[in-house]
Amino acid sequence: MADRLGYDYAWAVEHHFLEEYSHCAAPEVFLGAASQRTKDIRLGHGVIQTTTNQPHRVAEKVATLDLLSGGRVELGMGEGAGPAELHPFGVQVRSKRDRWEEAVKAIIPMFTKTDWEFHGEFHDFPARNVVPKPYQKPHPPLWVACSNIQTIANAGEWGMGALGFTFVSPEAARAWVHRYYNALLNQPNRLCEYPENPNIAMVNGFMCAETDEEAREKASGWTFFVFALGYYGRKGIEAPGTGDLWAAYQDWRGSEQEAKALESGLIGSPETIRERLRMFEAAHVDQIILLNQAGKTSHQDICDSLELFAKEVMPEFHERQPEQDAWKADVMNRRLMLEDIDTEGYNIFSHQNKDIVRLSPDELKAMMAAKEAAGNGGDKAEAAGD
Numbered sequence: 001m002a003d004r005l006g007y008d009y010a011w012a013v014e015h016h017f018l019e020e021y022s023h024c025a026a027p028e029v030f031l032g033a034a035s036q037r038t039k040d041i042r043l044g045h046g047v048i049q050t051t052t053n054q055p056h057r058v059a060e061k062v063a064t065l066d067l068l069s070g071g072r073v074e075l076g077m078g079e080g081a082g083p084a085e086l087h088p089f090g091v092q093v094r095s096k097r098d099r100w101e102e103a104v105k106a107i108i109p110m111f112t113k114t115d116w117e118f119h120g121e122f123h124d125f126p127a128r129n130v131v132p133k134p135y136q137k138p139h140p141p142l143w144v145a146c147s148n149i150q151t152i153a154n155a156g157e158w159g160m161g162a163l164g165f166t167f168v169s170p171e172a173a174r175a176w177v178h179r180y181y182n183a184l185l186n187q188p189n190r191l192c193e194y195p196e197n198p199n200i201a202m203v204n205g206f207m208c209a210e211t212d213e214e215a216r217e218k219a220s221g222w223t224f225f226v227f228a229l230g231y232y233g234r235k236g237i238e239a240p241g242t243g244d245l246w247a248a249y250q251d252w253r254g255s256e257q258e259a260k261a262l263e264s265g266l267i268g269s270p271e272t273i274r275e276r277l278r279m280f281e282a283a284h285v286d287q288i289i290l291l292n293q294a295g296k297t298s299h300q301d302i303c304d305s306l307e308l309f310a311k312e313v314m315p316e317f318h319e320r321q322p323e324q325d326a327w328k329a330d331v332m333n334r335r336l337m338l339e340d341i342d343t344e345g346y347n348i349f350s351h352q353n354k355d356i357v358r359l360s361p362d363e364l365k366a367m368m369a370a371k372e373a374a375g376n377g378g379d380k381a382e383a384a385g386d
Helices: 027-035 055-068 083-089 093-111 151-158 170-186 212-217 220-235 245-252 256-264 270-282 299-312 314-319 321-332 361-373 378-385
Strands: 009-012 042-049 073-078 116-119 124-128 142-145 161-165 200-208 266-268 287-291
Touching (some): 009 027, 009 073, 009 287, 027 042, 042 055, 042 142, 055 093, 055 124, 073 093, 073 161, 083 093, 093 116, 151 170, 170 200, 170 270, 200 212, 200 220, 200 256, 200 270, 200 299, 212 266, 220 245, 220 256, 220 287, 266 270, 270 299, 270 314, 314 321
Parallel strands (some): 009 042, 073 142, 142 161, 161 200, 200 266
Antiparallel strands (some): 116 124
């Protein structure tokens, strides 16, 4: 239906073991099915975990999907959420950034080279020709997950699209957009050879209905998503197969945190959503990823919401896409210089709190050093870092 209505992208995340919150452990299978039921919509890995997948398998699966879809794949790559996901795969949280960077260096040449070998810290393999090769040349556009907002600047340096969550405000969006493009143009740090993909996408909670009141009543999927994200960030996996996250969520409903989550989302009538989108459009965010398939939101409400948005809101922004394209061309060709805006005051996403914001590798190393200096062992430092 989204394809028929003119939506541009469909993104599927990869998560493991996160009961109730995310049941998408094999996104390549879902996207493969979607490729045969759609014609135009772009199919995005948002993201595939390079920490829990062998580089060869990533390249093989992505290229196969690209062929099945006639070249409609977008390749987002990420590290995995934390110990709940990574530890069963034998991966330490403290090494996930290093693993991710090395995996990118190992994977990307597989799309083009016919005799590729790699010898790194985490991956070591002899020369092979990884087949098939993708439909898109040299390969699908590259994106990176930005669950830590600081990664937006890294994404610019790497020349990859940034897949992040909703910003605190349009002002924050503008500051981080400027930071991203200035890093891309002035501080390039490509991990290997690949085409740039200058794009910023933000995930936002979504429910479009005839009135604001009706939309808020149907938006429990988004607030459950925010609650579950924080829950797993704080507690991890406590009792596999026996928990009831939805019941725990009921005690959280009506809280100040839920109110903030509702305010941050694209939740309301077409006019309400249109006004908020215009602010992010003015900040030059490229893409909004609409998240309403969560919690116990009904299939009918999801379809009605997508249909109303496509009819009443989307055409206006599609009509102005050439203006965004022209702005980006001016920036990329240095005809328009973006001022450096201090992002210090905008260093968290609106749905995050101190319990679930991811530490950067440097912050984690500093914290581990402090723990060890205080007499705690590495395992305790790892637990704190997790």
